[in-house]
Amino acid sequence: MxxxxxxxxxxKARARADAxxxxxxNRxxxxxxxxxxxxxAEADAKRNALLDGARKDT
Incomplete structure (x- = not known):
């Protein structure tokens, strides 16, 4: 059975676990x-600049 x-x-248990x-x-x-x-923020800007510089134009 x-x-x-x-x-x-x-x-309710699933909702509590998700929350x-x-x-x-968030913490x-x-x-x-x-x-x-x-x-x-500086690390994100540096990473984005590096990725933008390596982007290929099509």
Whole structure:
């Protein structure tokens, strides 16, 4: 026999897990100091400039 599952509980548990994962991502993204944000922005700009310079024109 199959195990009986309460679908409301499963859906709520899945929603809580998704919300928890999103919260972790937001803490990592927004919970940084100003120097960290500036360093990351400079690294992104450098990476984008490097990629733009290596792009082939068609």
């Amino acid at each position: 199959a195990e009986i599952v309460n679908l409301k509980r499963v859906k 928890q994962a999103e919260a972790v991502a 990592a993204k927004h919970g940084r100091t100003r120097p960290e944000k500036i360093r990351d």
